[in-house]
Amino acid sequence: MVSKNQIKLITSLQQKKFRKEHKLFFAEGKKVIQELIHSNFSLEYLFSTAAVFPGIDPKKILTISETELKKISALTTPNDCLAVFKQPESKSINPSGLIVALDDIRDPGNLGTIIRLCDWFGITELVCSEETADIYNPKVVQATMGSIARVNVNYVNLEKFINETQLPVFGTFMDGENIYKSTLPKEGIIIMGNEANGISPEIEKVVKNRLTIPRFGDLQQTESLNVATATAIILSEFKRN
């Protein structure tokens, strides 16, 4: 049974301002929820129509009907469970190894996929410009498939962050050096630009190392890569050696 106040609270968490106010977020589906629980995210409530979660304080589990779940879910086709978690505090940025920095990634699906990629490639630091989508947006949480628990995300003034770093800074541009022929270091900041506009002019000014992913298709026509697939290729290149 889910109360009216709970419905109101959970649906409000689809909006960033209420997530910020309550310092809460929610995740859906057994797989993602279990990953978050195992990663010591602090569980507030778990609403479930059927799923069994061993090892969880039974007082936190509320059985609900499918109709009720539909009311609180952000999905068109809800799963069988939804859990509300506390937003953990971000740890401060560890300025070593490879760091991915996002310059205004707006699409929650792209952000979620990039977090999952960071996790796959063992990159634990993700730095986001303040205009980047919120990692606790339900669509981001869903797209990370739980890897949100293993990547430390900080929102910063990106220009200032880059100006102050000691690490080499990399970005991809149309006129950069062929990434397949570049010697890539084990430490550095990799900047990924906005879906529509790429890296912004202010950030471009402070990027010293210009790379490019060569294209093999019809040069006149093939237009661009999606930012998440471009991130996949770039991280693969940095890590493959």
Place this chain on the structure above:
Amino acid sequence: MVSKNQIKLITSLQQKKFRKEHKLFFAEGKKVIQELIHSNFSLEYLFSTAAVFPGIDPKKILTISETELKKISALTTPNDCLAVFKQPESKSINPSGLIVALDDIRDPGNLGTIIRLCDWFGITELVCSEETADIYNPKVVQATMGSIARVNVNYVNLEKFINETQLPVFGTFMDGENIYKSTLPKEGIIIMGNEANGISPEIEKVVKNRLTIPRFGDLQQTESLNVATATAIILSEFKRN
């Protein structure tokens, strides 16, 4: 002005059976529509609230209101135009070079992104199992960003297709050879498996070359890559040399 019959026809095209029956599909947004027109897709109608399209038979352009566009659009936030095209006949498969083969990719966004990747990497042949999403699904068309015009897609019995090919066949599995250390040929079939289940057992039996994308994150936990990002990494490896 859009007639009731046109609204009925266009909304019916969100469903595969009606797309098949009418041999039509639709695309939204100036960029995608222009790409399709320039690639000689046969335009039936273009509904536009504002956008100007030079070089198009004016009889095919119908000015409509935003309210009308909302009725026919598949997008939550419609663009300013929507165009209906004839489905072209697929050309038969050219069995040379690199071919991407999809084993039951169900998500339209993933399929669209993979088509865009094929285009980027100059791969013009995409072969899909019959259970793979339909390329004329509006969400696929949107995710391809127009590159659907440059990739030849065929739906086939995948097991039969692989059994009959002379090309080497590659797939990624947990226990495959490290793709970063493999010598990859310029010709071959690269199989990408279903989002949830990977490559199916029937197809796995006929894959001779087993590859793996090594993971660098916490081996116990990081679970998998999204199929579109995995495709990006694999195509990049095949093409980089």
